[in-house]
Amino acid sequence: MGKIASRVSQLNGEGALAVNVRARELERQGRSIIHLELGEPDFHPAAPVVDALREAAAAGRDRYCATRGIMPLREAVAEYLGRTRRLPVTPQEVLIAPGCKMALSLAMMALIEPGDEILYPDPSFPIYPSFTRGLGAVPVPFHLIEKNRFQPDLAEIAARITPRTRMIIFNSPNNPTGTVYTKEVLAGIARLAVQHDLWVISDEIYARILFSGAYGSIRALAGMAERTVIIDGFSKSFAMTGWRLGYAVAPVEVIDAMDLLVLNTFTCAAEFTQVAAVEALRDSTGAVEAMVGEYRRRRDLFVAGLNRVPGFRCVSPEGAFYAWVNIEDTGLSAEKVATLLLEEGGVAGIAGAAFGAEGAKYLRFSLVSASHLLEEALARIERVSAHWRAAVTR
Ligand SMILES: Cc1ncc(COP(=O)(O)O)c(C=O)c1O
Structure with a gap:
């Protein structure tokens, strides 16, 4: 085979997609996974938007x-x-x-x-x-x-x-x-x-x-x-x-x-x-405002919950739909915490280094799952973190 152009070797991938692949593999093995890794809303476009799409395609556009x-x-x-x-x-x-x-x-x-x-x-x-x-x-x-x-x-x-x-x-x-x-x-x-x-x-x-x-x-x-x-x-x-x-x-x-x-x-x-x-x-149905209201409720619930987990610290985000969590005080690397949470707890988040060297002590969770799933994720995070704390102090 011929050579691939050198510019391609300069590109990096996206951490979220790699974690998603592993999370889906675990799901195929029958594990329950709460997906907080991708920046993909769990909402769908409002009905008039989908109707407009259907009509446009039918009209030969x-x-x-x-x-x-x-x-x-x-x-x-x-x-x-x-x-x-x-x-x-x-x-x-x-x-x-x-x-x-x-x-x-x-x-x-x-x-x-x-x-x-x-x-x-x-x-x-x-x-x-x-x-x-x-x-x-x-x-x-x-x-x-x-x-x-x-x-x-x-x-x-x-x-x-x-x-x-x-x-x-x-x-x-x-x-x-x-x-x-x-x-x-x-x-x-x-x-x-x-x-x-x-x-x-x-x-x-x-x-x-x-x-x-x-x-x-x-x-x-x-x-x-x-x-x-x-x-x-x-x-x-x-x-x-x-x-x-x-x-x-x-x-x-x-x-x-x-x-x-x-x-x-x-x-x-x-x-x-x-x-x-x-x-x-x-936006005839006010879909954006409704979604933002829901993200705000999720943010308040999830950030407060994360701040109760020993070793976790999270500044409340002012916008977007991510929680950026400092895990330095766990004594573990962000990669290790992300792996434990996924493999033992079934909670998929991303180690912060995927977003730059400054992210080395952080995890990113996307607030793109319903509140009851975020509550379940918090319970799992508390459970898994209790295990590693016990292991560290033993
Ligand atoms: C900051 C930022 N810009 C751009 C994008 C990509 O947007 P699109 O799906 O429209 O390509 C993302 C998606 O995660 C993002 O976080």
Whole structure:
């Protein structure tokens, strides 16, 4: 066989998927598993959205369509961001892609040169450093630490900027910590971006899953609309993970560049999904608010319960649907705790190193199972942790 291109060796996988494979294997052996490893909502899209999809497919909306997305959806995204995020956006600044990840990689391909340095948070979504390396660029982490309530340290970011720095990527609310960047942090990042002429990719996929207050996007700040790419999509806010639908909002020149990449790769996102996505954005049944209410109840229940487990410590997340748990005081490694919880307790979570070196003493649990399952997971975690405590003190 011929050689695989070297860029592939620069990429990493996603820890959640590997844990999911093992959890499913245990299930096949008859074990009961509570799945808290994947970032996949346990909800499904609202009925009018599914109806719209069915109607669109039946009406023959199953052909190639506009590479940057159908105009009604681009208009709906612009209107939605105005309504929910107070952002003035034109449809010309919107590009539809099959998933937020695809929108992210198109933006990165359009804006990053080999050798560029790209600032990103550690811990965060593992694809940011992975795809950066895949493009021949250099990922440069800034750290989200518990002492700062996982807010970035602006002085640290400033100190890491060099003449090669091209871009800052971040995600607020952040996967896995649930941190919503403060106004001061956003203003500080914007100041640095303007001062050093940097691109900013603002991954806003969890912007709607916010437990208090209104979302503030960095794009709204002075001088930022011309240098920001917002990445968002339908997977999380509208529970449409498998539909593969996301979008980017960027200056028109960037959208043009991304459009050419679309033409050279996947051609377009499926039209019938785009037609139905207009209905999702309309949200006529109030599905988003209902889901966020449920995530809030789960967060309150699960975080309080985890904080009662000896050796576990969890700061309550302000957004997204993850619990980020410090397990340092158990005296065990995060990998060991994750393995014990899965193999002995049937609770699947992820060791935090999957999200960056800063995550080495943490576990991530997704709040994507119903409250009664979270209660059962807590009972199992307490039971398994009592075993290892007994073993340590023996
Ligand atoms: C921060 C972040 N960005 C992007 C994605 C991927 O979104 P999509 O399913 O739309 O590709 C995820 C999914 O876990 C995520 O956590």
